[in-house]
Amino acid sequence: MIQKRSVAIIGTGNVGVAAAYALFNQRIASEIILVDLNKERAEGEAMDLMHGQLLVGNVKVRAGTYKDLKDTQVVVVTAGVGQKSSDESRLELLNRNAAVFKNIISELDKYAPNAILIIATNPVDILTYVSQRLSKRNPQRIIGTGTLLDTARFRSLLGRYYDVDPRSVHAYILGEHGDSEVPIWSQANIGGKPIVHNTIMDKPYNREALKQLYAESKNAAYEIIKRKGFTNSAIGVVIARIVEGILKDEKSVIPVSVYWDNHYGIKDVCMSIQSVVGIEGVKHCVTPELNDDEIAGLENSAAILKENFEGIDVG
Numbered sequence: 513m514i515q516k517r518s519v520a521i522i523g524t525g526n527v528g529v530a531a532a533y534a535l536f537n538q539r540i541a542s543e544i545i546l547v548d549l550n551k552e553r554a555e556g557e558a559m560d561l562m563h564g565q566l567l568v569g570n571v572k573v574r575a576g577t578y579k580d581l582k583d584t585q586v587v588v589v590t591a592g593v594g595q596k597s598s599d600e601s602r603l604e605l606l607n608r609n610a611a612v613f614k615n616i617i618s619e620l621d622k623y624a625p626n627a628i629l630i631i632a633t634n635p636v637d638i639l640t641y642v643s644q645r646l647s648k649r650n651p652q653r654i655i656g657t658g659t660l661l662d663t664a665r666f667r668s669l670l671g672r673y674y675d676v677d678p679r680s681v682h683a684y685i686l687g688e689h690g691d692s693e694v695p696i697w698s699q700a701n702i703g704g705k706p707i708v709h710n711t712i713m714d715k716p717y718n719r720e721a722l723k724q725l726y727a728e729s730k731n732a733a734y735e736i737i738k739r740k741g742f743t744n745s746a747i748g749v750v751i752a753r754i755v756e757g758i759l760k761d762e763k764s765v766i767p768v769s770v771y772w773d774n775h776y777g778i779k780d781v782c783m784s785i786q787s788v789v790g791i792e793g794v795k796h797c798v799t800p801e802l803n804d805d806e807i808a809g810l811e812n813s814a815a816i817l818k819e820n821f822e823g824i825d826v827g
Contacts, residue, residue, distance in 0.1 A: 516542050517540070517541045517542045517585065517759050518543040518583055518585055518586075519540075519541040519544050519545070519584060519585065519588065519755055519759075520544075520547060520576070520581050520584045520624070520627070521544065521545070521546050521547065521587075521588045522587060522588065522589045522590065522616060522620075523547075523589065523590035523591030524553050526742050526744035527590040527747055527748065528546070528588070528590040528591070529748075530745055530747065530749075531747075531748045531752060532544055532546060532557065532561060532573065532748075533561065533748060534749045534751065535755060536561050536564070536571050536573060537564075537568060538752055539568060539569055539571055540752055540755055540759065541571065542571060543571070543573075543574075544558075544571065544572070544573045544574075545573075545574055545575070545580055545581065545584065546558050546574070546576065547577060547580075547581070548575075548591070551575060554576075557573075557575075558573045558574050561573040562574075578619040578622070578624070579623055580623075581623050581624035581627065582623060584624050584627045585628065585758070585759060586758055587624055587627045587628070587629050587630070588629075588630045588751055589630065589631050589643070590751075591616060592612060592613075592634070593605070593609055593612055606635070606824050607823075607824055607825055609642075610639075610824050611825075613633075613639060613643060613646060617646040618646070620647070621648050621649065625648070627653075628653045628654075628655065628758055628792075628793050629643060629649070629653065629654045629655070630655050630657065630754055630755065630758075631643055631654065631655070631657070632657045632747065632751055634689070635689070635690065636656040636657055636689050636769055637656055637658065637688055637769045637781075637782050637783045637784075637817050638782075638817060638824070639656070640656030640658075640769045641771070641781065641821060642821075642824065642826055645826045650793070651771050652770070652771075652792065652793040652795055653792070654793070655754065655769065655770060655793060655794055656769025656770070656784075657689070657747065657750055657751060657754065657769065658689050658767055658769030658770075659684070659688075659693055659767045659769075660753065660754065660766055660767050660768060660784075661689070661747050661750045662685035662689060662693055662729065663683070663684050663767050664678075664746065664749075664750065665732050665746070666683055666685050666695065667679075667682075667683055669725050669729050670683060670707070670725065674702060674712055674715060675713055676702060676703075676713065680703055681702050682700065682701050683696065683697075683699070683701070684696045684699065684700075684767050684786060685729075685767065685784070686767060686783075686786070686806075687784060687812075688783050688784075688816060689769065689783075689784065691730075692813040693730065693813070694806055694810055694813060696802065696806055697806075698801075698803045698806060699800050699802075753766070754766065754768060754789060757790065758790065758793070761790045763788050763789070764788070764789055764790075765787065765789075765798055766786070766787060766789045767786055767787070768784060768789065770782060770784075770794050770797065772814070775799055776802065776807050776810055776811075777807075778810060780818070781814045781817050781821075782817070783813055783817060785798075785799070786799075786800070
């Protein structure tokens with residue numbers, strides 16, 4: 513008997529719909545359930561996707577409620593609230609999102625207690641930490657999308673620079689999904705050949721060019737938002753990739769936001785590290801040897817996230 517691969521998406525905004533489309537188009541799930549406060553919106557998105565079944569195959573998409581999520585293996589949370597006005601503080605916005613998550617996590621603990629949660633709402637590291645504090649499930653079963661998107665952007669630009677397939681580039685962005693993210697140059701390589709201090713594809717090592725390339729990847733979201741108002745397509749693909757790793761129990765090493773328990777001496781924070789992702793969530797993390805500057809960068813990321821978490825009501 514073929515096991516049903518059921519995935520729920522909480523929130524049918526730009527990111528939720530992009531995730532549903534990626535899951536549908538890649539046939540990663542056999543069933544996709546869309547849950548939104550605006551039930552008509554969820555129904556419309558489900559109907560729209562279902563009209564592509566002829567070209568994709570028998571992937572079922574439907575709108576539902578939390579009560580329909582009993583048999584879901586993975587729940588993706590993309591719901592949240594945006595900034596009310598320019599004078600609303602970051603802490604006020606975080607507290608409003610924490611309040612939204614209290615309700616979401618409570619409902620998921622009640623109706624989908626065995627599902628693995630993927631948190632995609634920003635600020636993803638803080639809301640992953642909040643979710644782990646609020647939920648009764650094991651923290652290893654609550655994963656943030658983290659820096660997989662940042663890593664994808666980074667590898668894409670490195671691939672373009674060296675004129676190679678980005679899938680042959682091995683380089684990570686770790687830490688916060690945000691301005692304090694850390695490029696791990698000491699481990700970056702193409703086909704096993706370190707990028708730093710080496711000539712690759714007839715291109716001599718150019719520190720300034722690579723520094724500029726990283727800046728371009730770091731600021732990519734701002735540039736996209738300036739042009740189209742939001743980002744959604746690539747994060748949708750990122751979500752689909754994490755879901756695939758879980759449902760297929762791939763045990764792939766992916767940079768996602770997880771709880772740090774003394775990794776590189778850093779504790780009690782959620783941010784991205786290379787993590788082994790499978791059907792049980794994240795059970796193991798990979799901690800390669802980093803240089804002092806990279807560890808200092810991760811410590812800075814952790815300090816910023818902890819400072820932002822202070823004052824958030826998760827009681």
